[in-house]
Amino acid sequence: MKSWLATALIGAFALAIPGHANAQKTKVTVYTALENDLLPSFKASIEKAVPEADVSWVRDSTGVITARFLAEKDAPKADMVIGLAASSLLMFDKAGLLETYEPKGAATLKPAFRPSKAPYTWTGTAAYLGVVCFNTAEAKGVPVPVSWNDLHNPALKGKIVMPHPASSGTGYLMVAGWLQGMGEEAGWKFMDGLHENIGAYLHSGSAPCVQAARGERTVGLALDMRGASEKTKGAPIEVIIPKEGVGWEVEASAVVKGSKVAPIARKIADWAASKEASELYTKGYAIVAYPGIEASPKNYPADAEAKMVKNDLAWMAENRERVLAEWSKRYDSKAAPKN
Template sequence: MKHLKKALALTALMAAVNANAQTELTVYTAVEAEDLKKYAARFNEDHPDIKVNWVRDSTGVITARLLAEKDNPRADVVWGLAGTSLLLLKNEGMLTPYAPKGLEKLSLKFRDRDETPSWVGMDAWMAAVCVNTIEAEKNNLPMPTSWEDLTKPVYQGHVVMPNPNSSGTGFLDVSAWLQMMGEDKGWEFMDGLHQNISRYTHSGSKPCKMAASGETTIGVSFAFRGARLKEQGAPLEVVFPSEGLGWEVEATAIVDGTDKMEAAQTLVDWSITRQAMEMYNEGYAIVAMPGVAQPVKHFPANAEELIIDNDFGWAASNREAILTEWARRYDGKSEAK
């Protein structure tokens, strides 16, 4: 019994020592909530010496929070935020350049172009349209195949999409339309689409979730959410519009001013390992390391061929002006925050 008590006491002491030895990182993220649990658990399996305090919200909210904290940063690392947001933070001098181990294995599309990059990519999420097949039949609505289809009068009141001021998915849509169609025709398209919108949400996932539950017939969202809901049995058709798909890089960066640099670098190193890429590929068809991605159910086999040639620099530089103009034109249909 004495030996058992001593063993238990020693175990408790070692646990206390290990807890005290942990480095704590504050990490801001816009990763989907259910994926974040998985990512956190797998990172902690490899690095139990680092305790991560997660701060999660939508892309627009996290970006705004980081900008508001520019002179007094609270985050050490950003893991899973839109590349355009990280470009904006880089231009504000808010990121510490770092070349993680294995950088040379990443596609050039998935990293900051500086020799020592300020951010590195994880995966790509791409636009899609979620259509509730039961509601479409009930309302006698044809299945859309293009973005232009969504401006047809038959869809009036049946479409929900994300507000780009709060949702990264909303912004990638708006940015892509302006790039694909040109600015004049892009805004003209959005004027037509606005006539059919019942509301703008503050989450990129929500329009697809609403379509899955029958709250709306059509939700402009992203492929990952549509594929997952369809796999769970939702009566959805996941449509990939024929003109091309907006997309964004989910990326990682070190916030300038952190005093936990070694732990921050460890997290960024881990975020681009093959193990991490295989983990991202469980939900995303396109990942930053070529040769890793396997087909994902309910995604098109040619996913990379469908995404547009996205000019992230243009999108980041024009982000504020685009969001201001969008809000001026369309914010009246946004749901309350």
């Protein structure tokens, strides 16, 4: 009896020691390109749903995370990927770096957020697209653009910034959207003309709109939600989706093959496919995977989803290296210095 009581008291005392509960948690290294301001709430939600998990983020832009993950392919350091472009995950899948796992409830998600063919290695969570942030105060008589070709206006020379597609997922989805929507020959011709007016290619999907909002540039080609956010803060910008439509991409999650904490990573993958996760994604995205969840961000373009061009994620993955090599050959002279 005394032995049992002593054991119980020791156990109770141990649980009362600060940090003891955390000692039971398992570190899960998650590579992500989610915006920094979303990470605390995502971590809290994941760890509430999966109490044994201690989420450790490794965060950078899409291009940097993609390159890092592929460079580590022989000895992966990530256990999971959350909030990275599906086209990047398709590259990882082709290299045999992802575990085959269909999360619980994934079959209920919108078709665009699930693989179109086996094996099932990734699950979409939200969609994002590229828009035009146009500063009307700085335009000085330049008409508000309604077509992509309006950005060829000589009055905009040096006044346009956009994300560098090798660094930013937003930049690459815009390039892929032009090549798929216009056709490759016309797409490259359009980018040749756009390049004449580019001031710099920035290494962020949000920074171009931020610069336009501050009046540092007239036009910023950027992430859709950043445009809505900057306008809501009071910036004198219009958030425009050109009449030809815009490129887009799906944020996705996956479990890394060979992870030593795969059972816990699978539980987190289940969370990523849940209604709760989609509700959380509405804090940063207007279009989410779970049917019936409507996000209505203030100042977000009303016709955005209807103007998403036909987009082949597999094409984006398969042609990424070729497209980026050609893009760099043509336009890298105006790339902004990396920090």
